Amino acid sequence: MEVSWPDDAVHKRFTFLRAQAYEEKKHKRLDKPSAANWDKEIESACRCTDEPDAEDGNAASRLRVRRGTPRSTLSSGMPRSSSSKRTRGPTPSNPLSLSKRGVSARKRSPSIGDDAFRSLMFNLSTSTVESPRAISKGVTEGSKNAITNHSVKYGQASTSKPASSAMKGDIIFVRSAKPLRGRAHLQSNWNQAAQEAGAADLHISSEIVDGDIGQHLYKFKYMERSYHFDNDGLQSIFDVDPGAFLACACTTCQRASRCDCQTESEITNERGHKLYAYSGVSISICCGTYWQLVQGLFAFRIPQGVEVIECNKYCRCGPMCGNRVAQKPRDIPIEIFKTKQCGWGARCLVALPKGKVLGIYTGTLLRREDVENLPPEHIGYVFDLDGTEVRGQHNAGDKFSVDSYDCGNWTRFVNHSCSPSMKVYSVVFDTIREVHMPYVAFVAARDIPIGEELTIDYEPSAAEDMAEGTGKQKRKMSPTALLCKCGSKRCRGWIKQ
Ligand SMILES: C[S@@+](CC[C@H](N)C(=O)[O-])C[C@H]1O[C@@H](n2cnc3c(N)ncnc32)[C@H](O)[C@@H]1O
Incomplete structure (x- = not known):
């Protein structure tokens, strides 16, 4: 894949302007990342519903990945088991509960010689993630079987012992350790x-x-x-010294002319006014009695090949800043x-x-x-x-x-x-x-x-x-x-x- 880039003169001009801007503005940057650091905001806004899986390390933060995950981790990270996370047993409000049918559904730990546990273990793995309706249907069917035949099987039973060895009341629902496969796994x-x-x-x-x-x-x-x-050499080039960042001192960056990061991008209109790479970011629309910020869209104003410099973690502005778009x-x-x-x-x-x-x-x-x-x-x-x-x-x-x-x-x-x-x-x-x-x-x-x-x-x-x-x-x-x-x-x- 190839991208088109501007000519030499454009680069020289930008290099000069940026060096000049850096000297002029560097005193304004924060010496330490802002307390309202965007990375932290992202983490707290993370829509993750499950606890990270401590066992397999796949829950490593973005930062941990960036700091050089060894190659072996990449190739050995899968498949991961879903068993450590989502165990689900019958509850009174759960269709899986058998108490209504006169069989007590209770959770027991397996012990040696506990035939009932082994013979009545359900495997609820593969389709549980895919289709909750299928699970509930399948398990209910399985539950019926458990009561009537003592031969329970949904999905794939972990063991298939003769029904005669099952004891009533020892029905245990566990999630199989069998990992998801194929498309569901990916x-x-x-x-x-x-x-x-x-x-x-x-x-x-x-x-x-x-x-x-x-x-x-x-x-x-x-x-x-x-x-x-x-x-590691490339990682250390990428992770530049904090002192090398140019950062803005504005709190909202609602005006391109006030945001020093716009000096970095050097996007100006025909009158020489600085412009955002993103449209709408400095505009608030009056919706009845309140003002609403318009979400930033790329405005296709910049010459192709000139980088858009977004606000960084040393800028004073927060996550709502209109010059933080691709990083969101x-x-x-x-x-x-x-x-x-x-x-x-x-x-x-x-x-x-x-x-x-x-x-x-x-x-x-x-x-x-x-x-x-x-x-x-x-x-x-x-x-x-x-x-x-x-x-x-x-x-x-x-x-x-x-x-x-x-x-x-x-x-x-x-x-x-x-x-x-x-x-x-x-x-x-x-x-x-x-x-x-x-x-x-x-x-x-x-x-x-x-x-x-x-x-x-x-x-x-x-x-x-x-x-x-x-x-x-x-x-x-x-x-x-x-x-x-x-x-x-x-x-x-x-x-x-
Ligand atoms: C970045 S991958 C895109 C994803 C790829 N289709 C896949 O299944 O993984 C690029 C590869 O996709 C295929 N491809 C993408 N665009 C194509 C096109 N217009 N005509 C033919 N093959 C294409 C080529 O094999 C190309 O090397």
Whole structure:
């Protein structure tokens, strides 16, 4: 995937202005992260409903992942057992309760020689997460069987002893230790990781059957936000000294002219006034008797390739600041589904307005020169971060890429289209732009109806060439290129790999 970047002059100008702004404004930054630090706000606003699973470490915070999860953790983190969390026994209000039928349902610990326990153990694992209705139906049926036949089986019984060995009254409901499998397993793990990061639901469509799932996906580590670093050296470059951050001193950043972080982005209108990258952030709409803040949408004002500098943890503003958009947890539900032609894809389960920022591309951050050492199957999942590079200039040391084959989030399933529904832009908030490790944000390029596939153009420069009439894409297909199956009327015929 390639993004188009501005020319050398633009970069020189921005570098100069930013250096100047830094010297002028650095006294305003907070020496320590603000008490109203956005990371903390996200954590407390996290919509996680379950307690973190201490056993398997999958509940590690974003920070812990960012500080260098060893590679072995990535490959050994799955499958995880759901048994340690959700045990559910019959309760008086529960349809599982057997007391109404004259059989006391009580919870006992198994002991050696307790045949009743072994013979009447129910397995409630797989479908419990998938379909509560099915569970209750199935278990009720199972309960009836328990009473009448003493041969209880729902899902898969852990043992199947003869009914005669069961003792009335020793019916025990336990949750099996058997882990979820296939699509249910992936959905459960990925959705949980998304929710722990404070993001909205992540679904895997039921069109995807277990047989469609490649083995590598069971080892895939879902990371809604932030990069993974295999290499401590890169991690330390990314985690710059706090003193290097420029931060604003405004409390709400409602006016771009007052927010010093806007100096960093240097987005100005024709009159030279600073502009936000995001629309609506400085506007309050009067709704009857109260004022309502309008949510920030990407306004497509910035020159392509110039990073948007969002407020950071040293800024004084809080989470409602209009210059904190891409860093907020995803608030729209996403579904991974099976496309007709291009493998799996991603779509949104709600309609989206133009400019809505949908997510950031996460994965393992690596130097560009290391990309060629990756196994070939990774290549389709590598996104180049070229925000500071001048086209044609070879300076591999400062170029980085993101590989989302082993870890990443839903954006790794985003397919290419020659008429894409999303655009990408570079955004910086966890580090400084000078380290050349921005995040890549995906944003709705137009209003997107509910359920439409979310796509990007993997090679926007080719689209520009086509528009300028210089590209002869269909005729000049490179030997390593992929046949494009986007189906667009404006399809260029192939995708660069
Ligand atoms: C980032 S992945 C996208 C997710 C992928 N479809 C999957 O199932 O994992 C990129 C790969 O998807 C496939 N792909 C994406 N867009 C395509 C298109 N327009 N035509 C053909 N293949 C496409 C190619 O195999 C490409 O290497």
